[in-house]
Amino acid sequence: MREFQPSSLGLAGSLLIAHPNLLDPNFRRTILFIAAHDPEDGSFGLVLNRQAEKRVKDLVDEPGLGPLADIPVFYGGPVGNDRLTFASFQWHIETQTLECRANLDLDEARQLALEPGVVLRGFVGYAGWTGGQLESELEQKAWVVQKPDRDLLDTESCTHLWFSIMQDYGPWFRLLASAPDDPSLN
Secondary structure, rough: OOOOOOOOOOOOOEEEEEEEOOOOOOOOOEEEEEEEOOOOOOEEEEEOOOOOEEEHHHHHHOOOOOHHOOOEEEEOEEEEEEEEEEEEEEEEEOOOOOEEEEEEEEHHHHHHHHHOEEEEEEEEEEEEEEHHHHHHHOOOEEEEEEEOHHHHHOOHHHHHHHHHHHHHHOHHHHHHHOOOHHHHHH
């Protein structure tokens, strides 16, 4: 996978891959999907590779969850982590893009759970940036921007996905990715 430059329309629909040198514990070794981006108004994203090891039924005590009961829950980011929301993802073959509908309520999620080709996830929290904040982080090389891949939403491989992506960026990224969080422990 190669780094890609998003269109002048913004970063919405892109992935942010945490650079190996990014030590902020909220985003260390994370992959985020940017669902909304405006350089002046700010950005909204969801961490895709931090599974909470829970299902919706473990967090929602409501009868009739139906197909939502076994939806996996992820830590979406450090903001608003006191509530559960849903997001749907759908891969569009013709445009090679990933569509995300975020902040879905329970009823919207129930309806989308029945649609073919839609992947639903529950999220506790999200990532948010004020106007210009994400652009500043990109200038500091805290993130690598990448186009989404169709296999991104495979819950079986999500815990190893960041390391896998780092392997594709070459030997320097491989070396940085394999370094311990605290080099004094090496």
